[in-house]
Amino acid sequence: MDDRKATLRILCGHPVMDRDHQEIVRLLGRALQGLTRGLRREGVHLLIADLVSYLVDHFDREEGLMERSGYPEIEAHRAAHRGFLERVRGLQRQAADAEYPALSTQFYLMRDWLEEHVLGTDKATAAYLNAVA
Numbered sequence: 001m002d003d004r005k006a007t008l009r010i011l012c013g014h015p016v017m018d019r020d021h022q023e024i025v026r027l028l029g030r031a032l033q034g035l036t037r038g039l040r041r042e043g044v045h046l047l048i049a050d051l052v053s054y055l056v057d058h059f060d061r062e063e064g065l066m067e068r069s070g071y072p073e074i075e076a077h078r079a080a081h082r083g084f085l086e087r088v089r090g091l092q093r094q095a096a097d098a099e100y101p102a103l104s105t106q107f108y109l110m111r112d113w114l115e116e117h118v119l120g121t122d123k124a125t126a127a128y129l130n131a132v133a
């Protein structure tokens with residue numbers, strides 16, 4: 001998939017959230033590229049660690065926006081973030097032994113999750129944030 005197209009497709013309509021999402025897509029693409037170019041395990045590990053740390057920051061930022069605006073669906077949204085982080089951390093642990101095809105499949109699944117989350121849950125949240133701003 002073309003990264004530029006993927007980036008353009010996953011806009012939710014809130015400038016702070018959209019900027020973060022584009023960075024997540026970039027980090028995912030970078031990790032995937034590292035895998036396809038046969039980067040050594042330590043290198044892939046570092047790329048996944050960067051992704052996890054950015055995801056933690058992004059989810060905190062997004063949840064902060066929801067808290068400050070009194071968003072009523074915050075708990076469900078927070079639970080979705082937590083579930084995804086657990087999955088990505090699981091992948092981080094597996095990265096030490098998994099082979100390239102299994103890992104790259106996980107990355108594509110993460111990208112699918114992200115797209116679905118941004119276009120569904122995040123978009124609904126962004127509409128609320130924009131309405132109360």
Ligand SMILES: [Fe+2]
Pocket residue numbers: 062077081117121122
């Ligand atoms: Fe979200």
Ligand SMILES: [Fe+2]
Pocket residue numbers: 017021058062118122
């Ligand atoms: Fe988000």
